Amino acid sequence: MTEATDYSINLTDPDFLADPQPYYDRLRAQGSAVQVGPGGMWSVTRFDDVVDVLKRPEDFSSEPSENDRESLFENAFGGANIIGADNPKHNRLRSIMQKKFTPNNVKNIDGRVNELCLALLDSVKDDSSFDMVSSFSVPLPVTVIAELLGVENTRIDDFKRWSNGLVTLINAPADDEVRTQAMAEVIELAQYLSSAADKRREQPADDLIGHLVTAEREPGKISSGEVLSYCVLLLAAGNETTTNLIGGMVHALLDNPDQLAMLVKDPSLIPNAVEEGLRYCSPVQGLFRTTKRTVVVGDTEIPANSRVWVSYAAANHDPSQFENPNKFDITRNYRGHVGFGWGLHFCLGSNLAKLEARVAMEKLVPILNHLQLDGPVEYLPTWIVRGPKALNVKRI
Numbered sequence: 001m002t003e004a005t006d007y008s009i010n011l012t013d014p015d016f017l018a019d020p021q022p023y024y025d026r027l028r029a030q031g032s033a034v035q036v037g038p039g040g041m042w043s044v045t046r047f048d049d050v051v052d053v054l055k056r057p058e059d060f061s062s063e064p065s066e067n068d069r070e071s072l073f074e075n076a077f078g079g080a081n082i083i084g085a086d087n088p089k090h091n092r093l094r095s096i097m098q099k100k101f102t103p104n105n106v107k108n109i110d111g112r113v114n115e116l117c118l119a120l121l122d123s124v125k126d127d128s129s130f131d132m133v134s135s136f137s138v139p140l141p142v143t144v145i146a147e148l149l150g151v152e153n154t155r156i157d158d159f160k161r162w163s164n165g166l167v168t169l170i171n172a173p174a175d176d177e178v179r180t181q182a183m184a185e186v187i188e189l190a191q192y193l194s195s196a197a198d199k200r201r202e203q204p205a206d207d208l209i210g211h212l213v214t215a216e217r218e219p220g221k222i223s224s225g226e227v228l229s230y231c232v233l234l235l236a237a238g239n240e241t242t243t244n245l246i247g248g249m250v251h252a253l254l255d256n257p258d259q260l261a262m263l264v265k266d267p268s269l270i271p272n273a274v275e276e277g278l279r280y281c282s283p284v285q286g287l288f289r290t291t292k293r294t295v296v297v298g299d300t301e302i303p304a305n306s307r308v309w310v311s312y313a314a315a316n317h318d319p320s321q322f323e324n325p326n327k328f329d330i331t332r333n334y335r336g337h338v339g340f341g342w343g344l345h346f347c348l349g350s351n352l353a354k355l356e357a358r359v360a361m362e363k364l365v366p367i368l369n370h371l372q373l374d375g376p377v378e379y380l381p382t383w384i385v386r387g388p389k390a391l392n393v394k395r396i
């Protein structure tokens with residue numbers, strides 16, 4: 001067995017957050033699991049090892065430790081969520097929404113997504129320059145998930161501010177002022193969604209919140225705290241992943257005009273391009289696990305009760321799995337990427353995210369040929385999700 005530590009790599013450092021891939025390359029070269037900062041967590045970065053961990057929920061728990069900031073779901077909202085739950089709790093909660101996000105069900109909103117894309121692009125048609133993130137990749141998924149939940153789609157700015165606060169807290173900020181402000185945002189979000197759930201309890205509705213409240217009436221199905229936690233998760237995850245996927249893909253296409261030219265010539269490649277976007281951009285960088293006992297991952301033994309960072313982004317750029325992994329290649333055989341995780345916790349909303357990204361690209365590709373980046377692109381400073389903070393473009 002090997003044992004490697006590299007505390008020169010800290011997942012919270014600005015240099016790491018700005019461009020994590022060079023650090024992931026170093027970690028893959030050092031071993032199957034390497035202890036890094038902060039706190040000596042174990043980072044798993046090789047593709048085969050990441051998949052191995054994700055396939056072993058009996059050894060690697062998704063539930064947060066008592067002092068873990070991810071426990072804010074139970075502490076602030078009063079109930080667990082499917083991301084931070086093991087079985088049997090996970091399957092009990094997931095089964096409530098599973099059918100709502102099947103390919104057949106999500107395809108019913110194809111027309112509405114198309115309509116929203118056209119309206120958003122129409123709103124900037126006369127602008128010589130604009131921010132693709134604030135004008136398009138943020139409002140599209142936020143509006144879609146708000147309408148599915150049954151909450152006011154006119155409060156896009158609030159929803160985004162609240163979900164950003166949640167991501168900030170999960171990212172464990174060191175700055176007390178930042179943490180306090182983020183918690184205030186999360187409390188606002190909880191109050192808003194708690195009120196929305198109460199309204200469904202008084203007057204049933206055919207939306208996702210109504211569906212959760214209906215399930216609440218079945219003994220042992222879901223608690224009121226879990227209803228609130230579920231609503232928070234759906235609103236935040238329902239926009240963060242897709243926003244960052246669309247923004248990352250636009251950046252990649254503008255940086256790789258040969259790939260854009262292929263899509264312009266053959267739009268049938270768009271679904272494959274979305275899968276390559278999930279691999280290349282990895283909008284969810286990874287998630288945490290805790291070892292339930294002493295375990296072996298590849299060539300490394302990890303002690304019991306250790307925190308493990310399972311890096312989807314590093315696995316998606318592992319040259320042992322993907323040839324020339326740092327190239328954005330829309331013709332790549334994408335099968336095997338872990339952009340949505342793997343196994344028990346495979347992303348519940350994957351079909352919705354892919355539909356939104358596909359429709360968005362169908363509308364964006366024809367105009368991207370007439371746009372270019374207007375200045376450097378800065379990415380979100382978080383280790384959980386990754387996407388452009390802004391994507392300023394100008395017409396050419």
